[in-house]
Amino acid sequence: MLRFFFLRLGRAALTVALVVTFAFVVLRLSGDPALIIMSVDAPPEAIAAFRKAWGLDDPIWLQYLRYFSAIGQGELGQSMRDGRPALELVAERIPATLALTLPALALKLGIGIPAGIYASLHRDSLIDRIVMVTAVAGFTVPSFVLGLVLVLIFSVQLGWLPSGGQESWRHAILPVLTLGIGGAAVLARFTRSAMLEVLGQSYIRTASAKGVPWPAVVRGHALPNAAVPTVTIVGFMVGSLIAGAVVVESVFSWPGVGRLLVVSVANRDLAIVQCILLLVAITMVSANLIVDLLYGVLDPRLRSGAKAGAH
């Protein structure tokens, strides 16, 4: 088990390294930060000095090595715009993002899972149909469209809620709904299909055949099995707690990490972009790691499979 854990940990670290490398390459190839950060008509000497200061004239592999060893020492660089440490700038924004994504996650779990279970148990009922239609809609409608529709209804038409900004908790309602509805729909669909798959299995019939009352069959036999695939998608949702709000933060001008990312990309503020990507990669990979370990807890077959794999 321990060996399995370290193997997974190593793989997680490798994934983060790959993401960071990828981000580095793409960012350096996609434009010259000096030209964007200094205005285009800045004097050539100023641009040259900027390039020298940030090491932009060095060969790309040298920049890469330098960047990587800096990360290794926990040094994530400074914003090219205002010179403050990138990590500090990003960390400032995390609470605002979590203020949207955590309630949204609660909404997804609180609505999506029960709705999916209910739909699977009452297959083809009215509620099942509603869940399925909503799920398909939630799956296909992009979040900025949903956000705009909600703004149109609740801000413009009804005037109940503010359409943007971060002044009070009321400002969070629409963005949280925008994030939560789609996710709840996706989760409901996954839970439903996981449950249907499990309910069709022979061991469910065995449980009924030995006289277990149906509610106990669902609770004691179906749910523990359906939890395995459901955990995957929940893990993905937890992994996107930081990165999942980019679009919604922009639509609702919410000053979180996502908006900082959009602005920094536009500005070619490489240190910040890289810092955010690193953070995102770490959350994703950690969520993945937790999911992997949870698999082992939930499904004994995977537990011993992992053991066998590690020997």
Added chain:
Amino acid sequence: MSTVLDRFGTVADPLVEINGLTVAFDGVKVLHGIDLSVARGEAVGLVGESGCGKSVTWLAALGLLPKKASVSGNVRLGSTELIDAEPDVLDTVRGGRIAMIFQDPASALNPVLRLGKQVGEALALHGGLSGAAIRAEARRLFDLVGIPDAARRLDAFPHELSGGQNQRVMIAMALAGKPDLLVADEPTTALDATIQAQILELLTKIRRETDMALVLISHDLGVISQTCDRVCVMYAGRIIETAEAQSLFDTPLHPYTQGLIAALPPLEGVRRRLDPIEGNVPEPWNLPPGCAFAPRCPRRGEACDAGVPPLAWKAPGRFAACIKALQAEPVRPREPVYA
């Protein structure tokens, strides 16, 4: 023990009596009125090719079919009617009075629950046991069905055991409620030959020791012959022949049964050519107008298409659904019971 059928094809004082059981899926009938009774302590074999309705018969009797199945007819256990019974009635019958085990033990056991818990659940439901008593009794059952190292196996998961071991667990689970009848639906089909023989032996031993009735479902007459007193042969959703096992093997009356027996590998000595019945079972939505076996029947005549031959008395204790099986000689001549 051998049980004589009266002239209506019913055992005296039946434990379970099925009358006119029909099942349809999405409007397609797959069971066309099954009449079948099982006496206390009797071992009945239910045999027939894949898809003839063996499993559906007993799943319907226990209310275990999916909702889309429409079931009619009667299944009586003593004075209790099981068709359309309330859930709590079914829950006490299932596992408590009639237990059922299935073909593929690996998928019939819950993969994420420990075996001891799965067996213990039945003990808690039907034995009124709790706590340490459950574990002790589960252990006794594991010993009874011949699972080595029982104490440790209680904490194992299904994937850690072989198919044969898992089927033993299923049997232990079925015995937990001390049922009057065990329905074993192809309990050995997924297992290899040696294990198959061991499981059949185990079932026979348990029956001897507990006086529990057994319905053994199989498409293998050989398996049935080793284990059962009486045999019901099914074809396309109907019982087409029923008789005591020995007479059925000695003088099969229905051409389908004759075909099944001809297809059996010889048990000992004499080499015999294997004669599998040609053709396929008709689809339930595309049955012939008369006898369902007609398209494959070597003795088919024009009259066979006129109507479905009923399961009729042919000789004492012998019933067949074939219009040409009239002249059959009873194996052990005996005074007809109604004479």
